[in-house]
Amino acid sequence: MSITDETLMAYVDGELSESERLKVDSAVAADTALQERLEKHRRFRARMGGTFANVLEEPVPERLLKAAKTTNVVPFPARRRAAPAWAAIAATLVVGVVAGLSVPRGPQPTIGSDLKAHGALAAALDNQLASSPARGAIVRVGLTFRSADGYCRTFTEKTVAGLACREGSNWKVRMAVAQDAAPTGDYRTAASETPSAILEAAQNLMVGDPLDAKAEAAAQKAGWR
Amino acid sequence: MAFEQEIVALLPRLRRLARVLTRDATAADDLVQIAVERALTRRDQWRPGTRLDSWVMRIMKNAWIDETRSRARWGKVLHEEDAGVNVSDVTSDPAESMAIAQAMAKLPDEQRIAVALVLIDGLSYADAAEVLEIPPGTLNSRLVRGRMALMEMLDQ
Numbered sequence: 001m002s003i004t005d006e007t008l009m010a011y012v013d014g015e016l017s018e019s020e021r022l023k024v025d026s027a028v029a030a031d032t033a034l035q036e037r038l039e040k041h042r043r044f045r046a047r048m049g050g051t052f053a054n055v056l057e058e059p060v061p062e063r064l065l066k067a068a069k070t071t072n073v074v075p076f077p078a079r080r081r082a083a084p085a086w087a088a089i090a091a092t093l094v095v096g097v098v099a100g101l102s103v104p105r106g107p108q109p110t111i112g113s114d115l116k117a118h119g120a121l122a123a124a125l126d127n128q129l130a131s132s133p134a135r136g137a138i139v140r141v142g143l144t145f146r147s148a149d150g151y152c153r154t155f156t157e158k159t160v161a162g163l164a165c166r167e168g169s170n171w172k173v174r175m176a177v178a179q180d181a182a183p184t185g186d187y188r189t190a191a192s193e194t195p196s197a198i199l200e201a202a203q204n205l206m207v208g209d210p211l212d213a214k215a216e217a218a219a220q221k222a223g224w225r
Numbered sequence: 226m227a228f229e230q231e232i233v234a235l236l237p238r239l240r241r242l243a244r245v246l247t248r249d250a251t252a253a254d255d256l257v258q259i260a261v262e263r264a265l266t267r268r269d270q271w272r273p274g275t276r277l278d279s280w281v282m283r284i285m286k287n288a289w290i291d292e293t294r295s296r297a298r299w300g301k302v303l304h305e306e307d308a309g310v311n312v313s314d315v316t317s318d319p320a321e322s323m324a325i326a327q328a329m330a331k332l333p334d335e336q337r338i339a340v341a342l343v344l345i346d347g348l349s350y351a352d353a354a355e356v357l358e359i360p361p362g363t364l365n366s367r368l369v370r371g372r373m374a375l376m377e378m379l380d381q
Contacts, residue, residue: 006369013343015350044376048344052322055241060233061254064240067261068232131272143273194269203227212274 003027003034008041117164117171125153125164125171129220131213142194144216147205151224154194154202161195163202166224175201228268231277232261238278238346239285245341246289248326256292260285282346282356286338293334328378329371336371343368 003024010016011024028035117125124139130153142154152165152174162176177195211219239260243253264271264281271280329337335357342353354364 005373006365009369009372010350010365013350040376044372044379045344047321047379048325048340048375049347050318050321051325051345052241052244054319054322055244056237058237058240060236060240064236064254064257064261065233067258068236068265069229070265131274142269199228206227210273213272215274 005037005041008038009045011038012041012045117173121155121157121164121173122171124155126224127220129213129216131216143199143202143210144219145202145206145210146208148207151219152202152205154198156194161198163198163205165205169223174205228271228277229265232264232281235278235281236261239281242282242341242346243285243289245326245329245345246338248323248330256285256289259288259292263288276352276355279348279352279355282342283358286356289338290334325375325379328375331378332371332374336367336374339364339367340371340375344372 007016007020007024011021016024024038028038120138124141128139128141130141130144139155139157142156144151144153146152147165150166152163153171154163155161160176160178162173164171164173166172175198177197236257239257240253243256243260244250247253247256260281263284267284271277329340332340338357339353342348342356343350348356350361350364350368353368354361357364359367
């Protein structure tokens, strides 16, 4: 039986199935020339694997670390844990009305408010799967994940983005931030990227990884319990 | 792990892959920076539950192809004898790494990146094919051809 170089390469790359591997093993055992060829491929793979291995140990330049921590989408807002001083003006300038939310316009996120989601927002949080967003939906769900207390989901709408967590049979908006409306007013572009303040809050609450499509669908089916 | 943290954790691998492709420390980090910035701008296109490393590498691969096609930025380093000899290379065997990278530079781009992903970054065939957005059979033939040519050049 002749064994090709391609097979020997796949062997040393660990890409052969168990039965293919056994075939190579028995052929090699009976053939010193073949054994030599296999060794050659093994040495080559090992040699290649060391290429620029030192780069892995180098400290990563500051500019790359900075690039990895900055989103270009929105400027990183300062974090505020204290209750925002927006209440006085909230009545005048609010956004997010379409989603059934009233959030003061401005860069500071509204945090920890006891807002119960209703209307279009509640419907999206209940029903929409982030893995298959509805086209043209007013509210778009971004990320679904588990916190210590239950499921949470991030969402974006034309003028507001936020984070809501399940409490009993309701979604409570834990955090919301106003976004600039898309200049065209086009709803397809309106539900834009999730602002970093929201993502950061999500990351702080998150236990484990975000749900994948399957887990998300299962959680939805189970009523987010 | 948070998105940004995962990207940070990938930086060493991205830098090595970029170094192999560009053979120049500065050009390599420029390429990584472009890839990272694009990844963050498009983070809503990444689907949680899929592999982040493959996704970012695909972005970097596309950036590399864009840039090498125009040859505006990195074209000049491809022929220079002194390209890529860096102080930072002294920790391992810089001559050996550079000899390999120079031999790889003679391969067609698509073979070079296939070899880099599988033999240097250590991806499986399936993952490398996903990064390159090609069928597994295509990956395999590029890998075999590139590898045979390299073994010849490196006299092994």
